[in-house]
Amino acid sequence: QVQLQQWGAGLLKPSETLSLTCAVYGGSLSGFYWNWIRQPPGKGLEWLGEVNHGVATNYNPSLKSRVTISVDTSKNQISLKLSSVTAADTAVYFCARGLGNSSGWSGSWGQGTLVTVSS
Amino acid sequence: DIHMTQSPSSVSASVGDRVTITCRASQHISSWLAWYQQKPGRAPKLLIYAASYLHRGVPSRFSGSGSGTDFTLTISSLQPEDFATYYCQQANSPPVTFGQGTKVEIK
Numbered sequence: 001q002v003q004l005q006q007w008g009a010g011l012l013k014p015s016e017t018l019s020l021t022c023a024v025y026g027g028s029l030s031g032f033y034w035n036w037i038r039q040p041p042g043k044g045l046e047w048l049g050e051v052n053h054g055v056a057t058n059y060n061p062s063l064k065s066r067v068t069i070s071v072d073t074s075k076n077q078i079s080l081k082l083s084s085v086t087a088a089d090t091a092v093y094f095c096a097r098g099l100g101n102s103s104g105w106s107g108s109w110g111q112g113t114l115v116t117v118s119s
Numbered sequence: 120d121i122h123m124t125q126s127p128s129s130v131s132a133s134v135g136d137r138v139t140i141t142c143r144a145s146q147h148i149s150s151w152l153a154w155y156q157q158k159p160g161r162a163p164k165l166l167i168y169a170a171s172y173l174h175r176g177v178p179s180r181f182s183g184s185g186s187g188t189d190f191t192l193t194i195s196s197l198q199p200e201d202f203a204t205y206y207c208q209q210a211n212s213p214p215v216t217f218g219q220g221t222k223v224e225i226k
Binding site for chain 1: 169
């Protein structure tokens with residue numbers, strides 16, 4: 001069964017770049033869509049974007065040009081970068097694998113990483 | 120963006136109760152709807168996809184129905200482990216969007 005393990009810096013200052021990595025164990029990146037989703041404390045879920053096995057990406061327009069999702073097939077990892085962070089970017093960030101070859105459903109999730117933006 | 124509205128925002132129920140949560144999309148999404156369960160401090164878990172398909176390992180007391188703009192998640196007999204927050208999510212067109220959540224609490 002696939003497992004997703006995330007890590008990255010948990011405390012950032014405003015204007016810095018958020019950088020998270022999601023390692024995939026027990027499965028390949030190929031043939032799947034990979035999503036990043038976040039959840040501000042006590043609030044709901046927000047989809048940030050996705051990347052597929054072909055390295056094509058699709059981002060939430062609300063993040064404009066601040067977000068980048070990429071894959072490293074040699075390490076079996078997916079990464080998220082979010083530039084120019086503000087307090088509004090404080091959230092738990094999740095990576096998730098799409099179900100089958102569909103981009104719509106997130107069937108396997110990482111454990112989540114809390115990122116706090118504070119001066 | 121497609122806006123997803125869940126109702127109720129919270130529901131108090133007892134073990135053994137039948138619980139129904141509804142989700143309405145701001146535009147037609149066919150059957151491009153999923154339901155997730157989330158417990159405090161944990162990642163969401165996929166319960167239902169394509170409106171009515173049960174994800175592997177999910178108990179059969181969970182069921183989903185609907186198409187177009189109106190959808191329902193039903194828990195036929197609430198169990199202690201079902202107390203959690205439930206989210207609907209549309210995947211008809213990007214960006215993927217979620218409902219605001221429905222918290223199922225112990226009565």
